[in-house]
Amino acid sequence: MFFHTTETLPRHELELLQVERLKKTIEKALHSPFYQEHLKNISSESINCVDDIKKIPFTTKDNLRANYPYGLLTQAKEDFVRMHVSSGTTGTPTAIFYTQNDLDSWSSLVARSMYATGIRKTDVFQNMSGYGLFTGGLGFHYGSEHLGALTIPAGAGNTARQIKLIKDFSVTAIHILPSYALHFAQSLMKDGIDPKKLSLRIALVGAEPHTEETRKHIEELLDIKAFNSYGLTEMNGPGVAFECIHQSGMHIWEDCYLAEIIDPDTCEPVADGEIGELVLTTLTREGMPIIRYRTRDLTRFIEGTCPCGRTHRRIDRIAGRSDDMIIVKGVNIYPMQIEQVLMNIPEVGLNYQIELFNEGLLDQIRVKVEIKSAYFVEDMRVLQGIQKRITSALSNEILVTPRVELMQNGSIPQTEGKAQRVIDLRNK
Ligand code: ADP
Ligand code: ZN
Secondary structure, three states: OOOOHHHHOOHHHHHHHHHHHHHHHHHHHOOOHHHHHHOOOOOHHHOOOHHHHHHOOOEOHHHHHHOOOOOOOOOOHHHEEEEEEOOOOOOOOOEEEEEHHHHHHHHHHHHHHHHHOOOOOOOEEEEOOOOOOOHHHHHHHHHHHHHOOEEEOOOOOOHHHHHHHHHHOOOOEEEEOHHHHHHHHHHHHHOOOOHHHOOOOEEEEEOOOOOHHHHHHHHHHHOOEEEEEEEEHHHOEEEEEEEOOOOOOEEEOOOOEEEEEEOOOOOOEOOOOOOEEEEEEEOOOOOOOOOOEEEEEEEOEEOOOOOOOOOOOEEOOOOEEHHHOEEEOOEEEOHHHHHHHHHOOOOEEEEEEEEEEEEOOEEEEEEEEEEOHHHHOOOHHHHHHHHHHHHHHHHHHHOOOOEEEEEEOOOOOOOOOOOOOEEEOOOO
16 A cells, blocks of 8 residues: 555656656756856756766755855745755754745655555644754644644643643654654653553654664654654655655655765765765755755665565665764764664663763763663662673774763753754864
8 A cells, every 4th residue: 555656666667757857857956046056067958867967066065055045946935935944953054945836745755654654544643843943843744634644733842741642632653753752751651651551553753863772662662663754854854765664774755856875985876785975856846956965864775675565765774974973082983883882781771972072182982871760779889880881882882982971860961852962072
């Protein structure tokens, strides 16, 4: 069962559709001041096959910033009905504008994504992400309505009210940030609420990097199936790539996005199945098309076909952003490597934070780790044992020895939006 017929298009037909749409996208883009400059000597005639996209220069976040706010619009401002800005996790946010057609096609993509996880119009869907400028609010809201599910615009935070809504309206599906999902599960436990007694069955989790281990924790603690949801404001927001019921990578909706994975240093495509930077092109956006956008998100294509029958390729869980990389004592470290180690240690609780600081001339890394309450009451020797084990597991993985600080459950501050995993206290 599929939401849209294009989900199972044979590959060659899908590629023909991509070429046709890419040509149209170039024609459209050439109406914007930025692309008139940027796409010198390129026209729709330059494209005869998907591979011809390599003739086109990349678009970077800096390009978007330099042409902020209106430099990429292809139509008069009065044709636009909505805007969003990115969360600004890695710097100045970027602004994206949508025509009504753009909003309709975005809603349909989100509806398709939700459907792929098993959500139907009979579900009651609670959107627990922030509304407002963040695309996860209105993006899922209209997607869910498009699907026909009863949609509760709960917004972020206020855990007690979230629980009440879930109980009162027998909510079956939620959208929630992974870091908040763990905090939320903890609150349920604290209140003595058995998740098995709730009607929840599906959680859509995304918008920030998280490991397979974290997904498993969420699934166990909430007695729910959790599906990975990937998107970014520059590509509309959520609904770019999504897991289906097989939970084996996220189908990237290739009728609407042309995906490439490149080596971020050489900008050449990586070999099949290798990890690299995801580059995306909008194929159906009219008001603000973006071509060969360097997402800075690191992933790989998953080879082979998915048992669900969808022909759209899958990407792996995002390993991190290329600019998330920490360099300590000359070693490259990604926060997700640390999360993966921590979440495999049974005494570790649900939250952690990484601090970088100077010690003399050297950079040091401190990992603050919440420990389950049951272990925090143990005597010193037990805690020291846990600390030693965490330290050695981490240094095996990241190749430097971090300072490990054990923290009481719930003592690391919880933010309402995306979790801040790395705090850099180093002198700049
Ligand atoms: P910002 O880039 O400022 O955080 P957005 O709100 O547009 O702004 O967030 C998009 C980014 O969030 C993506 O580029 C990616 O880095 C991250 N992201 C989104 N979904 C996921 C996911 N499922 N897994 C990992 N990271 C994700
Ligand atoms: Zn599938």
